[in-house]
Amino acid sequence: MSDDNKQKEPVEEKKTLDELKNSKVESPEDLQKLLDSLAGSGSNNVKKIAIINRLFPNIFVNLLFYVVFILILTIACEGLFNVFEYDSLYKLIIFSLIFSVIDTLVRDLLYSKLPFVVITTFGLALLLVTFVSAIIPAYLIPGLDVRNFGIFLVYLVIVMLFKTIVTNYLSKIVRKRMFKKKK
Numbered sequence: 001m002s003d004d005n006k007q008k009e010p011v012e013e014k015k016t017l018d019e020l021k022n023s024k025v026e027s028p029e030d031l032q033k034l035l036d037s038l039a040g041s042g043s044n045n046v047k048k049i050a051i052i053n054r055l056f057p058n059i060f061v062n063l064l065f066y067v068v069f070i071l072i073l074t075i076a077c078e079g080l081f082n083v084f085e086y087d088s089l090y091k092l093i094i095f096s097l098i099f100s101v102i103d104t105l106v107r108d109l110l111y112s113k114l115p116f117v118v119i120t121t122f123g124l125a126l127l128l129v130t131f132v133s134a135i136i137p138a139y140l141i142p143g144l145d146v147r148n149f150g151i152f153l154v155y156l157v158i159v160m161l162f163k164t165i166v167t168n169y170l171s172k173i174v175r176k177r178m179f180k181k182k183k
């Protein structure tokens with residue numbers, strides 16, 4: 001009889017783990033429920049929890065989208081505020097390319113490898129990532145100068161705001177399409 005109980009426990013544990021894998025986390029309360037269930041499952045199979053925060057599942061498509069999006073925002077802000085002083089438009093394009101690549105890759109790295117940093121800082125680490133990823137190419141590209149640091153900060157706020165709005169809007173559309181295909 002004890003052999004029957006031992007055989008039922010792994011089947012129940014596997015069922016519980018499959019349910020946990022397929023669970024959706026859409027709010028902090030859902031995340032807390034998931035973490036509580038993982039802690040209470042007694043399973044040693046859980047190695048880590050990673051947060052995936054990509055608009056598109058493929059990182060290259062995601063990166064291409066943000067390169068084009070930040071390039072459009074940079075050119076628009078340059079036309080409105082004269083943020084940069086540059087010799088040719090290519091320098092502004094290179095700035096947008098480097099800025100978006102650094103920002104997207106470091107954010108993806110933080111979300112996938114160090115999610116506790118994002119969670120414990122309440123997302124402030126992501127603001128620092130965006131700020132540093134814009135400062136690096138602004139001062140490394142020769143012939144590209146920031147006219148006024150205050151206007152540069154306004155540019156960064158606009159980029160972060162529009163990036164958040166567009167990402168949230170498009171992620172809802174992408175999720176709806178993904179769930180329609182699964183049904």
